[in-house]
Amino acid sequence: MIDRVLDRIARIIEVTLALAFIFAVLLNFANVLGRYLFGISLLGADEVQIFIMIGMTFLGAAVVTRRNLHLRMDVLVRFLPTPVQLVLRVAEQLLLIALACFVLTQSYFYARQMLRLGRTSDMAGVPMWIPHGMVALGFGLMLIFAVCRLLHSARRTPEPPVEAKP
Amino acid sequence: MTFALAVVPITLLLLGFPIFMVLLTAVTVALVFFMHVPLAALHQNLFASVNGFALLAIPFFIYAGELMGRGSVAQRLVDFVQSGVGSVRGSLGVTAVGTSAIFGAISGASAATVATIGKVMVPAMRRAGYPETFIAGLITAVGAIDVIIPPSIPMIVYGAAAEESVARLYAAGVVPGLMIAAMLAVYVVWRAKRENFGAGEPFQLRVFLHAFGRSLWALGAPVIILGGIYGGVFSPTEAAAVACVYAALVTTFVFRELGWRDIVAAAASTVLFTGQILIIVACAGVFAWLLTVNQVPATMTAWLQSLNVSPWMLLLAINVLLLLVGCFLDPLSAILLLSPLLVPLVKAAGIDTVHFGVVVTVNLAIGLFHPPFGINIFVAQSVLGLKLETIYRGIIPFVIIYLVALALITYIPDLSLIGVRYLLARG
Numbered sequence: 001m002i003d004r005v006l007d008r009i010a011r012i013i014e015v016t017l018a019l020a021f022i023f024a025v026l027l028n029f030a031n032v033l034g035r036y037l038f039g040i041s042l043l044g045a046d047e048v049q050i051f052i053m054i055g056m057t058f059l060g061a062a063v064v065t066r067r068n069l070h071l072r073m074d075v076l077v078r079f080l081p082t083p084v085q086l087v088l089r090v091a092e093q094l095l096l097i098a099l100a101c102f103v104l105t106q107s108y109f110y111a112r113q114m115l116r117l118g119r120t121s122d123m124a125g126v127p128m129w130i131p132h133g134m135v136a137l138g139f140g141l142m143l144i145f146a147v148c149r150l151l152h153s154a155r156r157t158p159e160p161p162v163e164a165k166p
Numbered sequence: 167m168t169f170a171l172a173v174v175p176i177t178l179l180l181l182g183f184p185i186f187m188v189l190l191t192a193v194t195v196a197l198v199f200f201m202h203v204p205l206a207a208l209h210q211n212l213f214a215s216v217n218g219f220a221l222l223a224i225p226f227f228i229y230a231g232e233l234m235g236r237g238s239v240a241q242r243l244v245d246f247v248q249s250g251v252g253s254v255r256g257s258l259g260v261t262a263v264g265t266s267a268i269f270g271a272i273s274g275a276s277a278a279t280v281a282t283i284g285k286v287m288v289p290a291m292r293r294a295g296y297p298e299t300f301i302a303g304l305i306t307a308v309g310a311i312d313v314i315i316p317p318s319i320p321m322i323v324y325g326a327a328a329e330e331s332v333a334r335l336y337a338a339g340v341v342p343g344l345m346i347a348a349m350l351a352v353y354v355v356w357r358a359k360r361e362n363f364g365a366g367e368p369f370q371l372r373v374f375l376h377a378f379g380r381s382l383w384a385l386g387a388p389v390i391i392l393g394g395i396y397g398g399v400f401s402p403t404e405a406a407a408v409a410c411v412y413a414a415l416v417t418t419f420v421f422r423e424l425g426w427r428d429i430v431a432a433a434a435s436t437v438l439f440t441g442q443i444l445i446i447v448a449c450a451g452v453f454a455w456l457l458t459v460n461q462v463p464a465t466m467t468a469w470l471q472s473l474n475v476s477p478w479m480l481l482l483a484i485n486v487l488l489l490l491v492g493c494f495l496d497p498l499s500a501i502l503l504l505s506p507l508l509v510p511l512v513k514a515a516g517i518d519t520v521h522f523g524v525v526v527t528v529n530l531a532i533g534l535f536h537p538p539f540g541i542n543i544f545v546a547q548s549v550l551g552l553k554l555e556t557i558y559r560g561i562i563p564f565v566i567i568y569l570v571a572l573a574l575i576t577y578i579p580d581l582s583l584i585g586v587r588y589l590l591a592r593g
Contacts, residue, residue: 019430021433021440022430025411028222028226028407029408036399050222053222053440053444056440056444057440057447059441060437060440060441060445061186061441061444064441070186072182072185073179074182075494092184095183095191099187103209103212106208135209135212135213
């Protein structure tokens with residue numbers, strides 16, 4: 001049940017980011033057209049595109065965590081005995097939980113500070129707590145996904161199948 | 167501090183932990199236990215590392231390649247190149263090289279090229295009686311051209327890590343990329359003549375013109391991307407966005423092969439790729455900041471200068487290191503891990519950082535198909551159904567060709583810098 005919910009959340013994030021990314025492409029294209037055809041630029045378009053990319057980085061990384069698709073150098077580990085590999089997998093989830101907690105805390109307080117100060121981006125006027133909050137949200141989701149995977153390891157139940165590969 | 171910046175990351179890397187975690191752990195340990203700076207520096211540097219317009223070119227180029235790779239673009243390009251070189255002995259092999267070079271000028275995703283070009287070329291080469299080891303070696307090796315010929319994703323990442331202009335790197339990659347393609351094509355023809363396979367067919371102007379007409383829209387993508395960048399019309403990021411829109415329009419309305427669902431699905435694939443790569447970019451940015459504030463590159467540079475190592479020797483040592491690293495690590499991760507250390511060294515040795523960027527890219531491109539663990543070997547094995555031992559036996563001559571090219575590119579900087587001098591628009 002919980003796996004289906006988490007998979008659903010990952011899928012919603014993925015599709016939302018995909019649509020936002022298409023918007024970023026169109027925004028960039030519109031800016032190029034505007035500059036050459038009409039001599040005008042969309043103020044703040046670059047900032048919006050960068051903030052979408054920041055979302056793709058940290059929220060996308062959370063989806064990648066859920067799908068277990070992070071890049072790693074695992075050629076040596078493959079030669080280790082299966083029990084050692086299992087121990088390493090548990091250690092990885094424990095370390096990710098610790099790291100995600102740490103970054104989540106730092107990013108949350110930073111985003112909250114942005115909200116309190118009412119900071120906005122220079123050109124587009126986007127409230128800065130939104131892009132900074134995406135770092136916190138991304139690591140928060142990674143934390144949840146890592147806890148879920150750790151519970152699977154503790155119960156010795158198989159992990160959910162990978163949905164897609166990039 | 168050595169424990170945090172060297173022992174922790176190397177240990178975790180060897181134990182197979184995700185690369186972003188390797189970097190993030192090193193950074194966290196250093197910040198919490200060894201340094202006296204506000205912990206908010208972690209968030210600030212994570213955010214700042216991906217808060218740059220130039221990095222947008224990475225997802226944009228990936229998306230353009232995704233869109234172009236989903237339809238019949240590869241088949242159209244293959245038909246076009248084959249109709250032009252069909253009279254040459256070994257023409258199908260030359261077609262594989264030529265098509266990969268053109269495909270590389272559209273996307274720059276090596277593994278995708280091996281899969282896309284391989285699916286079209288491997289059955290045709292088998293039917294024409296090409297030796298299986300030759301097919302396996304060529305198709306596995308040929309995709310590496312894609313990361314050298316611009317637009318190249320590793321060059322964008324190197325540009326970000328080394329603070330070097332992506333447009334200059336792209337201009338520098340053209341001659342080395344074409345030179346490697348030419349060397350591969352010459353080897354293919356020589357081998358076909360020596361082993362008497364792949365007889366050519368007479369050139370037919372009508373067939374050539376028909377294939378050219380069918381591939382015209384696909385050929386338009388590299389013209390727009392590279393012409394736009396070198397002509398000073400677009401920045402690399404803008405060229406990538408224009409390429410995305412062009413690819414979407416061509417595949418949807420001209421070729422009528424993709425629908426809206428495919429366009430969103432390609433964007434979703436791009437999101438996953440971006441999540442994989444840019445999280446490493448973000449963590450590598452914090453790691454590089456830590457190295458700098460702890461004066462690690464400066465200390466290494468001073469040590470190297472005390473040894474009086476010549477640039478020739480330094481480049482040789484770096485080539486060996488990168489070839490070794492490239493056997494185990496994907497190019498983007500390797501660039502992000504090593505650039506903060508290597509770029510100050512080569513700068514101090516008086517080596518041009520654009521030239522060095524091309525050397526790094528060629529090195530790591532070789533790692534993409536170098537036995538035993540090059541990623542393209544496994545792509546060829548799984549997607550094309552080629553046997554691993556056949557690939558290993560077939561790949562050796564191609565590794566040697568790339569190594570010869572690497573030596574030429576390393577020790578003749580003008581091969582790279584000539585593009586910077588003559589391809590980029592003045593002013």
